[in-house]
Amino acid sequence: MGMLDCAIVGGGPAGLNAALVLGRSRRNVVLFDDNRARNGVTREAHGFVTRDGIPPSEFRRIAHEELARYPTVRVKNTRVNDVRKTGSAIQLTAADGVVYQARKVILATGLKEDLPSVPGIRSFYGTSLFSCPYCDGWERKDEPLVVISESQHAFDMAKTVYAWSRDLILCTNGYFVVSREERKQLEAKNIRLYEQKIRELVGVDGQLRKVVFEDGTEERRTGGFVVSVWSYPTDFGRALGCELNEHGGIATGDFGKTSVEGVFAAGDVSNIVPAQLVVAAASGSRAAIGINSELIEEDF
Ligand SMILES: Cc1cc2nc3c(=O)[nH]c(=O)nc-3n(C[C@H](O)[C@H](O)[C@H](O)COP(=O)(O)OP(=O)(O)OC[C@H]3O[C@@H](n4cnc5c(N)ncnc54)[C@H](O)[C@@H]3O)c2cc1C
Known part of the structure; x- marks a missing residue:
């Protein structure tokens, strides 16, 4: 295979939108994706206008159908194991051992989250416990809710x-992360604070029914929000020498450009707040336009 105009690592909304814009710009692109999206656990994604409530799998299906219209875009359902610079080009090694050369790369590998260490929490995550009120708050409005956070973001x-x-x-699961002033504000709003450890979460089919604490106290709750610790599933940005941002993600400037020539980043890997499908998709589009502009400058 010859030199690609662009390789895209990650096929979430950021990578998919980048592939769409580059395909429409007649660029020779390979999109690599091992299909382990962060929102894969959830049944409905919200807040993307025209797609409010769409199942994440359906979002991807439509995106792949649209990409199939553009003959210069190929999708490889494989993991990329290595990305490095070789002179002015970028070399990618896929999990099947095939090596690709590209003039530009977009890193759109998303992020990974570690949930609070509460037994069984995973079985509720994405069905009745969520991480983003903007994504899932509406469906839970006025319900008896729990916030679980072991970090200073609890309040x-x-x-x-x-x-x-x-x-x-508000439950901090054994951690003391709420200040005296915050405690007063919680009390004023009748938000009960539990600092003891959670013994178990009880529910059916991912739907939370109650929270049981170590001392046996029980609280009937039908859902809630958790604060996770974020990390990154791949280290390509660091390995390529890209400057990182304050969250440890890849720092980007205009049009998703990183500090390393030819390397762009889009989506959650470069921007955590707000982590939204529409924001990730928009940043993929920006990176694609940034890359196409550079290619035009280099070739015209
Ligand atoms: C439970 C939950 C619910 C959410 N609900 C909503 C919602 O309702 N509305 C909303 O707007 N947002 C929601 N989000 C946030 C949203 O899912 C993310 O902001 C968005 O998916 C980020 O897009 P991305 O393209 O950056 O990364 P992702 O969607 O995470 O995609 C990254 C892709 O890269 C792939 N990948 C990673 N490394 C490699 C590699 N080395 N080789 C090949 N492929 C690789 C992964 O497998 C994955 O498919 C939710 C998130 C969670 C966790």
Whole structure:
């Protein structure tokens, strides 16, 4: 295979939208994706206008159908194991051992989250426990909700979720991360604070019913929000020598350009707040336009 105009690593909304824009720009592109999207656990994605409530798998199906219209775009359902610079080009090694050369690369590998260490929490995540009120708050409005956070973001998350439901408890699962001033504010809003460890979450089919604490106290809750710790599934940005941002993601400037020539980043890997499908898709489009402009400058 000859030199690609662009390789895209990651086929979430960021990578998919980048592939669409580059395909429409007649660029020779390969999109690599091992299909382990962060929102794969959830049944419905919200807040993307014209697609509000769409199942994530359906979002991808439509995107792949649209990409299939553009003959210069190929999708490889494989993991990329290595990305490095060789002179002015970029070399990618896929999990099947095939090596690709590209003039530009977009890193759109998303992020990974570690949930609070509560037994069984995974079985509720994406069905009744979520991480983003903007994504899933509406469906849970006015319900008895729990916020679970082991970090200093506990208070801020409770304050935010309060805008969707005033029947709220905040659990820090054995950590002391709420200040005296924050405690007073929680009390004023009738948000009960539990600092003891959670013994178990009880529910059926991913739908939370109650939270049971170590001392046996039980709280009936039908859903809630958690604060996770974020990390990155791949280290390509660091390995390529890209400058990182304050979250440890890849720092980008205009049009998703990183500090390394020819390397662009889009989506959650470069921008965590806000982590949204529409924001990731938009940043993929920006990176694609940035790359196409560079290719035009280089070739005209
Ligand atoms: C439970 C949950 C619910 C959410 N709900 C919503 C919602 O309702 N609305 C909303 O707007 N947002 C929602 N989000 C956030 C949204 O899913 C993300 O912001 C968005 O998916 C980020 O897009 P991305 O393209 O950057 O990354 P991702 O969608 O995570 O895609 C990254 C892709 O890259 C692939 N990949 C990673 N490394 C490699 C590699 N080395 N080789 C090949 N492929 C690789 C992964 O397998 C994955 O498919 C939710 C997130 C979660 C966790």
